[in-house]
Amino acid sequence: MCKRLRFLTLLAVLVLPTQAMSALASEAQEVIHAVDMPETQAAGTFFTGVVRQQRMFVPTDDAPYSVTLVTFEPGARTLWHTHPAGQRLVVLDGEGRTGTADGRVRVLKKGDVVWCPPRVKHWHGASPTSSMRHLALTGSDNGATVQWLDAVTEQEYAKKPQE
Numbered sequence: 068m069c070k071r072l073r074f075l076t077l078l079a080v081l082v083l084p085t086q087a088m089s090a091l092a093s094e095a096q097e098v099i100h101a102v103d104m105p106e107t108q109a110a111g112t113f114f115t116g117v118v119r120q121q122r123m124f125v126p127t128d129d130a131p132y133s134v135t136l137v138t139f140e141p142g143a144r145t146l147w148h149t150h151p152a153g154q155r156l157v158v159l160d161g162e163g164r165t166g167t168a169d170g171r172v173r174v175l176k177k178g179d180v181v182w183c184p185p186r187v188k189h190w191h192g193a194s195p196t197s198s199m200r201h202l203a204l205t206g207s208d209n210g211a212t213v214q215w216l217d218a219v220t221e222q223e224y225a226k227k228p229q230e
């Protein structure tokens with residue numbers, strides 16, 4: 068073995084394990100059991116119709132977003148609103164709708180993912196005839212995740228959706 072290769076091997080033996088170990092933290096994992104995250108009726112001030120939600124995660128410094136599981140019964144939807152740091156929706160079940168201020172209404176189906184950029188006015192909810200469940204991952208801007216606006220009128224909600 069040439070000197071250079073021996074040197075590199077020695078370096079790898081000494082340095083690599085130290086680097087690998089330094090990447091490990093001693094902080095314990097946290098498991099939050101489902102029973103400790105009860106599903107509650109959502110406040111009627113922010114929604115139209117019957118909506119239940121399970122708050123799973125509030126924003127922290129390390130992970131500045133909230134995670135909420137939301138179930139909309141048929142016809143139920145949010146008010147118009149914006150998110151200061153944006154929002155991702157992951158549709159888990161049923162069929163839903165989402166609308167934007169340009170008048171466009173889109174169909175949401177199981178497995179669909181929506182990215183709503185910061186400060187874009189929108190709403191989301193169930194279809195008129197099907198319930199819809201989504202995970203909402205909502206960015207936090209200095210603790211603020213949402214700004215609520217007006218209710219979505221029946222006319223706005225009933226608009227013919229696009230896929």
Ligand code: MN
Pocket residue numbers: 148150154183189190191
């Ligand atoms: Mn939203």
